[in-house]
Amino acid sequence: MASFWSRAPGQEDIEVVGASRRIGRDIYHFFLRAPWWVDIAVLSTVFVLANLGFAVAYHVTGGVHGAEGFIDEFFYSVETMGTIGYGEMYPTTRAAHAIVTVEALAQIFLLAVTTGLVFAKFSIPRARVQFSQHPTIGPYDGVPTLQFRIGNERESRLLEAVIRIVLFRTEKTKEGVTLYRMYDVKLERDRSPALSRSWTVLHKIDKTSLLWNATPESLEKDEIEFVLTLSGTDELSVQKLHAQKRYVAKEIRWGARHADMLTERPDGKLRIDMGRFHELVDTPPTDDFPYGTI
Secondary structure (H helix, E strand, C coil), X not given: CCCHHHCCCCCCCXXXXXXXXXXXXXXXXXXXXXXXXXXXXXXXXXXHHHHHHHHHHHHHHCCEECCCCHHHHHHHHHHHHCCCCCCCCEECCHHHHHHHHHHHHHHHHHHHHHHHHHHHHHCCCCCCEEECCCCEEEEECCXXXXXXXXXXXXXXXXXEEEEEEEEEEXXXXXXXXXXXXXXXXXXXXXXXXXXXXXXXXXXXXXXXXXXXCCCHHHHHHCCCEEEEEEEEEECCCCCEEEEEEEEEHHHCEEXXXXXXXXXXXXXXXEEECHHHCCCEEECCCCCCCCCCCC
């Protein structure tokens, strides 16, 4: 089982071996990639270990008035590092004062590092973009068309949204070398001035398309994958956002299209039903496209 920091989106089924994992050389990047519960656990552990270390120093040197054993000295260290100072325990010797001085200095650096890491974690721009569960291939204006549905889950719009789709497939060179090659997929439109709730991205399968004469069986045989990369600027935070989604051949639904989400209300205004975002509708088969069931 691979760890959470070794996988990027779309790499869940890729096993990485032989790669160096020296987390200590890139703690900042590890902290940003790790889940919140891991970050909190790491910071809490560092805090406890630091106080245990100073408690040992107090226990060895003594000089803490009111401390009756190692547990009290640990709590005294916590009060010192937290700048609490209840007044029940205090240093009485030069050695204890020296340790307090070192601990106060360590607390400044520990607090600064913790604050910086937590702020950096909070300030990472995160896109709330949803992708339909399945892409579809069905007739569109009489032409078989590959379709993807994308939506913004936030109320604010994603300005100047740009979508890029790359097709991956397995090929063999004339020398017999197996390659996993990438191709850019030409779209009817790859830019939206303002992405709100829904956007259907289209790729017409004509003679210039890499999918010309493709079948469900041929796509699975060639191990076809599609990787969608979306970028844009959130109009509220004015931050650049990115999102990515991967689809494999078996997730494509042939002879289908995405259900209509827009309806007109009696007052003439439009209603968008987000509950139908992932819903598919069957398309009738034709002589050129004999697929008609979801």
